[in-house]
Amino acid sequence: xxxxxxxxxxxxxxxxxxxxxxxxxxxxxxxxxxxxxxxxxxxxxxxxxxxxxxxxxxxxxxxxxxxxxxxxxxxxxxxxxxxxxxxxxxxxxxxxxxxxxxxxxxxxxxxxxxxxxxxxxxxxxxxxxxxxxxxxxxxxxxxxxxxxxxxxxxxxxxxxxxxxxxxxxxxxxxxxxxxxxxxxxxxxxxxxxxxxxxxxxxxxxxxxxxxxxxxxxxxxxxxxxxxxxxxxxxxxxxxxxxxxxxxxxxxxxxxxxxxxxxxxxxxxxxxxxxxxxxxxxxxxxxxxxxxxxxxxxxxxxxxxxxxxxxxxxxxxxxxxxxxxxxxxxxxxxxxxxxxxxxxxxxxxxxxxxxxxxxxxxxxxxxxxxxxxxxxxxxxxxxxxxxxxxxxxxxxxxxxxxxxxxxxxxxxxxxxxxxxxxxxxxxxxxxxxxxxxxxxxxxxx
Numbered sequence: 147x148x149x150x151x152x153x154x155x156x157x158x159x160x161x162x163x164x165x166x167x168x169x170x171x172x173x174x175x176x177x178x179x180x181x182x183x184x185x186x187x188x189x190x191x192x193x194x195x196x197x198x199x200x201x202x203x204x205x206x207x208x209x210x211x212x213x214x215x216x217x218x219x220x221x222x223x224x225x226x227x228x229x230x231x232x233x234x235x236x237x238x239x240x241x242x243x244x245x246x247x248x249x250x251x252x253x254x255x256x257x258x259x260x261x262x263x264x265x266x267x268x269x270x271x272x273x274x275x276x277x278x279x280x281x282x283x284x285x286x287x288x289x290x291x292x293x294x295x296x297x298x299x300x301x302x303x304x305x306x307x308x309x310x311x312x313x314x315x316x317x318x319x320x321x322x323x324x325x326x327x328x329x330x331x332x333x334x335x336x337x338x339x340x341x342x343x344x345x346x347x348x349x350x351x352x353x354x355x356x357x358x359x360x361x362x363x364x365x366x367x368x369x370x371x372x373x374x375x376x377x378x379x380x381x382x383x384x385x386x387x388x389x390x391x392x393x394x395x396x397x398x399x400x401x402x403x404x405x406x407x408x409x410x411x412x413x414x415x416x417x418x419x420x421x422x423x424x425x426x427x428x429x430x431x432x433x434x435x436x437x438x439x440x441x442x443x444x445x446x447x448x449x450x451x452x453x454x455x456x457x458x459x460x461x462x463x464x465x466x467x468x469x470x471x472x473x474x475x476x477x478x479x480x481x482x483x484x485x486x487x488x489x490x491x492x493x494x495x496x497x498x499x500x501x502x503x504x505x506x507x508x509x510x511x512x513x514x515x516x517x518x519x520x521x522x523x524x525x526x527x528x529x530x531x532x533x534x535x536x537x538x539x540x541x542x543x544x545x546x547x548x549x550x551x552x553x554x555x556x557x558x559x560x561x562x563x564x565x566x567x568x569x570x571x572x573x574x575x576x577x578x579x580x581x582x583x584x585x586x587x588x589x590x
Contacts, residue, residue: 152506152517153499154206158184160259160525161209164532167258168211168251175247178214178238180230185209197232207499207577213251215239245551252543259529260472263522268468270518275456276467277515278318282453283307285365285402292361293354296346302337304365304399310336310343318455319364327355368404369451370420372508372516375501376587377447382431384448385422386512392419401450408433412444451512475526483530498580501587537562537569 161184172179178197183189185203192201214234240248284307289300302308309316311325312334326333335344348358368390373379390398393407393416407416412435420427433444459467485491497505502524509520533541542565550556557565 148510149503149507152510153503156502156506156521156524157206159521160262160528161185163258163262163525164255164528165209165211167254167256171254172211172213172240172251175243175251176238177240177243177247177251178232178235179211180214180232180234181210181212183210183212194232199230199232213240215241241556245547249544249547252540252547255540256529256532259525259532260476263475263525263529264468264472266518266522266525267471268464270515271459271467272461272464274515275458276463277454278320278457279364280453280455281308281316281319281322283365285363285400288361288363291357293348293357295348296358296361298344298346299335299358299362301344302335302362306340307338308335308362309338310334318457323359326359327352329355363402364452365400365402366450366452368398368401371449371451371512372505373449374447375497375504377445378431378434379446379448380504382429382446384418384420384429384431384446386451386508386516388420388422388427390418390420391426393417401452408446409443412436412442414444472522472526475523476530479527479530483534493579494583494586496576496580496583498577498584500581500584536572537566538573539569542566542569 165182165184169179169182180197181199181201183199183201183203184206185201186205186208187203189201190204192199194200212230214236236242240251243251283305284302285304287300287302289297292299308322311322312329312332313336314321314325316322316325331347331350333346333348335346337344348354370379370384370386370388370390372386373384390404392398393404396403396407398404398407411433413432415430415432418429418431420429431446433446436443436445482491486493486495505520505524506517509517532539533544535541535545537543537546546557546562546565556562
């Protein structure tokens with residue numbers, strides 16, 4: 147039920163927001179809106195208010211706003227449930243409006259999706275605070291990586307907690323890194339339970355200080371975060387929130403313990419005992435053999451779920467962070483699309499509705515903040531993908547308008563219809579590939 151419920155929430159919210167953008171701007175510039183539909187095909191539920199039909203349709207893979215002048219587009223028109231029953235006012239048709247007004251309507255959907263992501267990121271930070279990795283005890287100190295002058299830190303043992311640097315208390319691991327990297331040559335580490343601090347003298351250059359930070363490994367539970375679809379962790383049934391407490395006969399105290407065992411066992415089955423809620427479960431996972439950087443090791447496709455603290459910030463800082471996070475997500479999605487188009491990434495990485503449902507369920511299991519961040523990420527993804535220059539998508543309609551601006555006259559209805567049909571075939575082909583990948587991940 148969580149899988150279906152989380153998928154309905156994600157698709158319902160994102161599609162509603164996207165189509166509402168088109169709807170509200172079309173109304174604002176005086177275009178007659180014949181139908182507002184969540185989903186494609188024939189309606190499951192329908193009602194009419196004023197001149198607009200409102201539908202909830204049976205194919206929940208998108209939505210549309212049917213406007214006067216765009217109500218007959220061949221197979222697209224059929225996919226959108228056919229003609230509306232509302233009488234059409236030719237003077238308020240889409241094509242009768244100025245170019246700027248039509249472009250505003252076309253871009254309103256993606257704008258609303260980006261705005262939703264910004265609101266989610268900003269709201270989370272403003273209300274709950276900015277998430278930062280918590281200061282935890284030390285798991286280990288990699289003595290070989292310590293820079294010259296920092297050798298005394300090798301006396302820090304597993305379970306020791308560094309509470310202060312140069313007298314300043316630490317609440318987050320970011321503060322630890324910042325104080326080490328930006329601190330003076332003489333660094334004084336206060337360790338809980340020790341009568342005397344550890345004093346080191348390290349050259350003040352970023353590369354050297356960064357080596358010091360990386361040499362100190364945090365200790366936190368082997369709590370699972372998101373898992374990659376189709377990878378060993380997901381196929382074996384490992385879930386976000388599970389805590390690995392044993393592998394074979396070995397007790398697992400920290401995330402580093404778990405990673406170490408997985409990396410040294412490529413292709414060999416591992417029996418993991420995990421704590422899920424209040425019960426223990428045994429899960430057998432075979433790490434996938436991986437070669438990278440001249441090394442051969444195992445991976446299971448699971449991310450860490452380390453302890454976080456929320457640091458209160460002002461509203462101005464929350465707005466700034468919201469902009470930065472939204473921008474970072476845009477860059478990440480654009481880069482992913484670029485890698486796919488240029489062949490740097492495989493089409494097998496595409497995911498369809500089943501993958502969306504699985505990722506939504508994962509995020510929901512991890513908690514409200516994970517789920518809201520996933521909603522924001524997927525909203526950005528929807529915006530970017532809708533801007534691809536494929537007819538039937540918003541980007542394709544925008545290209546029609548750009549061509550009209552250059553030619554100083556619109557494309558003929560016949561050309562637009564043919565391009566729209568080609569675009570529909572392209573989108574359907576992508577959906578078939580994505581859905582095929584979903585099915586193959588289940589049975590592979």
